[in-house]
Amino acid sequence: MxxxxxxxxxxxxxxxxxxxxxxxxxxxxxxxxxxxxxxxxxxxxxxxxxxxxxxxxxxxxxxxxxxxxxxxxxxxxxxxxxxxxxxxxxxxxxxxxxxxxxxxxxxxxxxxxxxxxxxxxxxxxxxxxxxxxxxxxxxxxxxxxxxxxxxxAGRELLRSGAKPGDAVFVTGAVGKSAAGLHALLAQEREQRAGERLSPAEFSGTGEELLVLAHQRPNPSVRAGRLLQECGSCRSLNDVSDGLASEAWEIAEASKLRLVLNEALLPRSGSLAAYAAKVGIDPLEWMLYGGEDYVLLGTMDSQDADGMRAVFHEEGLPFFIIGETEEGEPGVVLASGSQSQGDKRGPSTHSCRRIELKKRGYNHF
Amino acid sequence: MxxxxxxxxxxxxxxxxxxxxxxxxxxxxxxxxxxxxxxxxxxxxxxxxxxxxxxxxxxxxxxxxxxxxxxxxxxxxxxxxxxxxxxxxxxxxxxxxxxxxxxxxxxxxxxxxxxxxxxxxxxxxxxxxxxxxxxxxxxxxxxxxxxxxxxxAGRELLRSGAKPGDAVFVTGAVGKSAAGLHALLAQEREQRAGERLSPAEFSGTGEELLVLAHQRPNPSVRAGRLLQECGSCRSLNDVSDGLASEAWEIAEASKLRLVLNEALLPRSGSLAAYAAKVGIDPLEWMLYGGEDYVLLGTMDSQDADGMRAVFHEEGLPFFIIGETEEGEPGVVLASGSQSQGDKRGPSTHSCRRIELKKRGYNHF
The missing domain is CATH 3.30.1330.10 (PurM-like, N-terminal domain)
Structure with a gap:
């Protein structure tokens, strides 16, 4: 032809x-x-x-x-x-x-x-x-x-608009695509090389959702429009190259630090189950796995609850996962115990803070 | 990096x-x-x-x-x-x-x-x-x-607008890029493989213009604007894949035939000299050599002389090379003697008409 x-x-x-x-x-x-x-x-x-x-x-x-x-x-x-x-x-x-x-x-x-x-x-x-x-x-x-x-005009959501004190959010679970790729490669090793696999072949194993996330990702157009319309979203990126890498891009473009709270990162049930099955820390996929195509951004923290309600009404997930702070551009993962303040005194933080590397996503 | x-x-x-x-x-x-x-x-x-x-x-x-x-x-x-x-x-x-x-x-x-x-x-x-x-x-x-x-809006020059009786024109010589490629490949065979060549190395041989045409083509933006502004250009294509192939595209999109007159095709002096030197029929390059990036089109034949004058004023070449006629879509090369009509009677045509193939351009 x-x-x-x-x-x-x-x-x-x-x-x-x-x-x-x-x-x-x-x-x-x-x-x-x-x-x-x-x-x-x-x-x-x-x-x-x-x-x-x-x-x-x-x-x-x-x-x-x-x-x-x-x-x-x-x-x-x-x-x-x-x-x-x-x-x-x-x-x-x-x-x-x-x-x-x-x-x-x-x-x-x-x-x-x-x-x-x-x-x-x-x-x-x-x-x-x-x-x-x-x-x-x-x-x-x-x-x-x-x-x-x-x-x-003038309402495009750039990477460079974040301000210190912003809430950091993500519009869906991360790491599923990378876990799906892991499942596909594991199955490949068990089978003849070159044989094609489809989500259907993972049906009933709980892994089909991960494979589907890898093969048929859903870009977050509606979520992006909601964020654009609300007027309080200050920076936005899509998670194509891994959460850590995308957070770094916002940090560098906006000249501040993003502090991600490990306990607040959304965990997909299928991801957790598959990670446990193959003995891999799901956090690796969540931070450095690419191609989830959810949105990562920052917004005025006062409007975060309202935004969550708007997303909820549309049936879309929305998670506050951290905050921004002044400082040399970088991304920090905060983890460990953190007691909320109560009547007896202010909140106490005994967090571990790990600087996340800029490293992106490699497929193979 | x-x-x-x-x-x-x-x-x-x-x-x-x-x-x-x-x-x-x-x-x-x-x-x-x-x-x-x-x-x-x-x-x-x-x-x-x-x-x-x-x-x-x-x-x-x-x-x-x-x-x-x-x-x-x-x-x-x-x-x-x-x-x-x-x-x-x-x-x-x-x-x-x-x-x-x-x-x-x-x-x-x-x-x-x-x-x-x-x-x-x-x-x-x-x-x-x-x-x-x-x-x-x-x-x-x-x-x-x-x-x-x-x-x-509404003034874009499509391939599909040609009408029977249009004049067919081209805005520059064709075949130079293909001849330049031939010269580069010939020089490669004489030298160590992989060594890089530049027009300068052909300097003084008369071939540097052909090599330059191949390596640094000049898209015809100004010519396209003149044709768009004149209002009588009915179809247009750029010669990226060879004159015959581009003429075929206009013929098929406009559902008519293009008759190209061999004697009217512009011949570059450097192309003719190089073709003679290497013993190749320059017509092959002119019809089937790609990447000249001149424009080929059709226009109301009554305005052709005026268009030539406009191009001349801007220092740009413009050649009427044939005409369109009704019929099954195709491209014909007419050649041979053709006496202009004079006082003694109408013009006589003893042209050979060759159907040109649709074949495009292959580099190597």
């Missing part, structure tokens, strides 16, 4: 013309560039919005292997990772362009499955696929996805 | 804050996404413009080798190819995002040189680099660049 025939095979009849028009698409796949309405109106009314632009790349053997991700998972996750970047700005994702460098091993049918996953994610998050580029690759599959999104 | 340090090393102090602000950049490299002004105002005044989005990818050993492109050439050309897509819509390029998948052989210094070339191209065409993604690569270097641009 030539390039155009391939692209048609992957993309035709996926997103209707009307569906794309509602997203401002004037001309999608098939010309030199896509054409989208710069006014980016909603309901036909121009609004003072800004454009968000991001690109994220997945490389075979670096970010995934055939034994950890099916082709459709690769497509789904490549787009999901990008949508998560838009969510981390408090924005709404709109358009995507897909660049694939395809090695010979990827047959048209495999690529079709990859696009199945990509369009599944696009439909779920209302993203219009408007273009791309296809090249051959002598080595690994490389998928680079670019996304656009919009955000109300 | 970690990812952020690398990105700083490649990008810091390249484009001033004011320079980026004038291009609507609110937040460039360094957060989850870039933030750009969706109003895309020029001189602070909002105008009814549309956003153009395109991505183009270069893969080592598929699109270039160390013996044909220096690292800085790779960076320059990766962006230039994208800018050319914006030019082919009649638009103005604005922003770029850069995704690089970096194999171990690419030291920080080599990547720095790649970014030198990238920023050189960005400066030349006024493009703001606003983001990107960096991953490792176990195999080849992969550079995927995404660009945005703007075009006056």
């Amino acid at each position: 030539d390039e155009f025939a391939s692209i048609r095979h992957w993309t035709a009849d996926r997103q209707g013309e009307n569906w794309q028009q509602r997203r401002g698409v004037v001309r999608g796949i098939g010309d030199d560039t896509a054409v989208v309405d710069a006014a980016l109106a909603e309901d036909g009314v121009a609004s003072p919005k800004r454009l968000l632009l991001a690109v994220d790349t997945m490389v075979e053997t670096v970010h995934f292997k055939q034994s950890t991700m099916r082709d459709e998972d690769v497509g789904y996750k490549a787009l999901a990772a990008n949508i998560s970047d838009i969510a981390a700005m408090g924005g709404m994702p709109l358009h995507a362009l897909v660049s694939v460098s395809v090695p010979p091993a990827y047959t048209p049918e495999r690529m079709r499955r990859l696009y199945d996953g990509l369009y599944e994610c696009a439909e779920r998050y209302g993203v219009a696929i408007v273009g791309g580029d296809t090249t051959s690759s002598p080595g690994q599959l490389v998928v680079a996805v670019t996304v656009t999104g919009t955000v109300e | 970690d990812e952020f340090a690398s990105i700083r090393h490649w990008t810091a102090d390249r484009q001033g804050e004011n320079w980026q602000q004038r291009r609507g950049v609110v937040r460039g490299i360094g957060d989850d996404t870039a933030v750009v002004d969706a109003a895309l105002a020029e001189d602070g005044v909002a105008s009814p413009k549309r956003l153009l989005l395109a991505v183009d990818t270069m893969v080592e050993t598929v699109h270039f080798k160390q013996s044909t492109m220096r690292d800085e050439d790779v960076g320059y050309k990766a962006l230039a190819a994208n800018i050319s897509d914006i030019a082919a819509m009649g638009g103005m390029p604005l922003h770029a995002l850069v995704s690089v998948s970096v194999p171990p052989a690419y030291t920080p210094e080599r990547m720095r040189r790649l970014y030198d070339g990238l920023y050189e191209c960005a400066e030349r065409y006024g493009v703001a680099i606003v983001g990107g993604d960096t991953t490792s690569s176990p195999g080849q270097l992969v550079v995927a660049v995404t660009v945005t641009g703007t075009v006056e």
Whole structure:
């Protein structure tokens, strides 16, 4: 198949013309560039919005292997990772362009499955696929996805807005994706190399949720919008590279320290059970496991309870996990006993404070 | 160097804050996404413009080798190819995002040189680099660049607008890049493999212009703007994949035939000289050699002379090379004697007409 025939095979009849028009698409796949309405109106009314632009790349053997991700998972996750970047700005994702460098091993049918996953994610998050580029690759599959999104002008949630005394929050459990990857790699070692695994094969073991978290992550678009609308969120990041690493990015951009309270970190039941089963400290995955795509941020501590209520009303998790303080940029994990103050006197702290390293996430 | 340090090393102090602000950049490299002004105002005044989005990818050993492109050439050309897509819509390029998948052989210094070339191209065409993604690569270097641009709403120059009886034009000589690649590969065979070559080494041989055309192509942004402004250009494409292939794209999108007159195809002197020297028919390069990044299009034939005058005034080349006609989509090369009509009677045609294949451009 030539390039155009391939692209048609992957993309035709996926997103209707009307569906794309509602997203401002004037001309999608098939010309030199896509054409989208710069006014980016909603309901036909121009609004003072800004454009968000991001690109994220997945490389075979670096970010995934055939034994950890099916082709459709690769497509789904490549787009999901990008949508998560838009969510981390408090924005709404709109358009995507897909660049694939395809090695010979990827047959048209495999690529079709990859696009199945990509369009599944696009439909779920209302993203219009408007273009791309296809090249051959002598080595690994490389998928680079670019996304656009919009955000109300001046209301984008940057990493640099945190202030001392802010509450630090996270919008979901962390470490599940890394634990899921561990389960997939463990199963690979027990089986023939190269055999594909799916969450279904973990069904009933309690590990399917971890595998699903790794293969089909859910970017936190709604959570990002709630945080953007509330007006008291001061900094925001998505947890793509591990909680410690993302906290470091906020600390450095905002020039302060984040103190995370170990006891407040949300623990997933399936994560705890799997960690106990394989004899690994779940904290390692929670701090240094990437690709959970929940949001980590800071906000005015006075509004934290109200924010939790808003999230609760929407059925979304929200956890206060620490606070910010002045000082050299860094991230601290506080643990150990901490008695709340009562009538007899002030609170006493006998915390251990460990400086967390900046280290990011390595897949393999 | 970690990812952020690398990105700083490649990008810091390249484009001033004011320079980026004038291009609507609110937040460039360094957060989850870039933030750009969706109003895309020029001189602070909002105008009814549309956003153009395109991505183009270069893969080592598929699109270039160390013996044909220096690292800085790779960076320059990766962006230039994208800018050319914006030019082919009649638009103005604005922003770029850069995704690089970096194999171990690419030291920080080599990547720095790649970014030198990238920023050189960005400066030349006024493009703001606003983001990107960096991953490792176990195999080849992969550079995927995404660009945005703007075009006056409803005035974008698509491939699908050609009408029967249009004049077919091209905005410069074709085949030079492919001939330059041939010269580089010939020199590689004579030398030690892997040694880097530059246009300077061809200096005085007459081939340096061909090598330069291959390593440092000039996208035709100004030409695209002139065609967009004139109002009589009906279809447009950039010659990235060879004249025949691009003509086919217009033919299929517009559902008609393009008849190219061999005698009217612009021939570069350096191309003719080099072709004679190595005993190759230059027509092969002119029809099937890619990456010249001139523009191929069709326009109302009555306005063709006026358009030529406009281009002439700007010091830009412009050649009428054929016409469109009704029929099954296809591309024809007409050649042979053709006597102009004179007082004694109508013109007589004794042309050979060859159907050109759809075949695109292969580098190696």
